[in-house]
Amino acid sequence: MSELGLAKRRFGHRARLALSPAEIRVMDDQAHAARTMWNCLHAWWQMMPKDKRTLAAADAAIREARKELDFLAELPAQASQAVLKTYFRAWVNCWEGRADEPNFKARFRSAMSVDIPQGRDLNIVRVHRRWGMVNLPKVGRVRFRWTKDLPVGKRAGTDNRITGARLVKDALGWHIAFRIQTLEAKPQPHQGPEVGIDAGVNIPLALSNKDHQDHGRPPRLPHGTADRDKWLTPKEKAKLLKLERQAAHRKSLRKKGEKTSRRLQHTYDQIKQLRAKATRRALDWQHKTTTYLARTYGVIVVEQLNITNMVKSARGTIEKPGKNVKAKAGLNRSIAQEAWGRTV
Structure with a gap:
């Protein structure tokens, strides 16, 4: 790609979701389940000996917990796997000196979020100029505010595509943050003053x-x-x-x-x-x-x-x-x- 003067660019785009009260309750339950999953993983990590803190053992513990606790089963399977990968990545960042040790996530001090690791599951369609539709696991088809052209439909491909998304809640409601990958021309040296x-x-x-x-x-x-x-x-x-x-x-x-x-x-x-x-x-x-x-x-x-x-x-x-x-x-x-x- 360097010979062609092209380079991959990864960036995010955040859009507001239009959810009904019932869909908001489902999203809230998923976010609380994701936070509980993180806390359970942290407790498991502290209890297990160092030689048994492996990704496979943690995955088996998560699957067993989802079978026994209906509350954790509210979280989609791929989202629970994303919590596991994020937790292990947090420890890698800590060992390499880029961050502090991961800790318990308190209910009122942590942001409510749910990860959607697979972009192909979103099935994004533009409805008209202002709104688009996206498929959310265990929620269904919901509308989101269309404020930026996304690589969907004919614009999508192996180089220009949405690789995943993350659902985030703040004081103004639920939003979806798309992870976008595009193939663009390398920027030329700036000649400005x-x-x-x-x-x-x-x-x-x-x-x-x-x-x-x-x-x-x-x-x-x-x-x-x-x-x-x-x-x-x-x-x-x-x-x-x-x-x-x-x-x-x-x-x-x-x-x-x-x-x-x-x-x-x-x-x-x-x-x-x-x-x-x-x-x-x-x-x-x-x-x-x-x-x-x-x-x-x-x-x-x-x-x-x-x-x-x-x-x-x-x-x-x-x-x-x-x-x-x-x-x-x-x-x-x-x-x-x-x-x-x-x-x-």
Whole structure:
């Protein structure tokens, strides 16, 4: 392929799913079963001697568990095999120094997801301009938002195809992330101009040629305070403030040790949805801006910043308390919101 000037490119594309309440319950059950499968594998790994921690032994244990526990059988067989491979890959990454040791996945601290390792099982069809149909194991045919041309039908082949997908749930609902492989021409050396970038808070990306990139948000508030919801509209900010006040009031009425009420949990979910919407807007601006810079300039020089030290707290100690702690905390939030490291 190098002689022809072609190279394989692997990337992902995420789309929103349109599920009915019954399909959402099925997907939730599968995601909880996948998390339980991971935790069972981790417990099995800790109990077994080192010489018996093999892939074949773990596969046999998974098959036995799926026969005995109906809850684990909710997860498709291929998805359970994907959990097994992901767990062993996590240990390989740990041994090679790329990640920490895998641990138990808590119910409320881990993302709900289900893997579909085989792309041919998806049977993707475009319905019309805005929607497509995809086949999900044990769920059936569901619609997804069509926002990008996918290699399906006549466009699909051995070089251009969808190799698999992953179902992920966030505060805005269930989404499908396609794994796509294409054969494209190798990019030629960029002949664009050189530019330097200075990262900041009031101006996120200040370029040396005055081509500054700003996201249109208001500058940081005076006295070091930070607006945590700069990516929301005024109406959304008012709604978020109302929901936060409702949550605080309902939480004050809850007795110690009492389970969270459904009404309070629903309020928390609405707050999460607004927060997730703001996060998506920030990511969208960041991706579009960095793509524009990469296509426009041939050489980009970015200042080297020690972000970890820049966002340290000014609280100090009991013996030596810090000064302007609240202002420094607001500045730290503003710096964290810009996500300079992810931009680079």
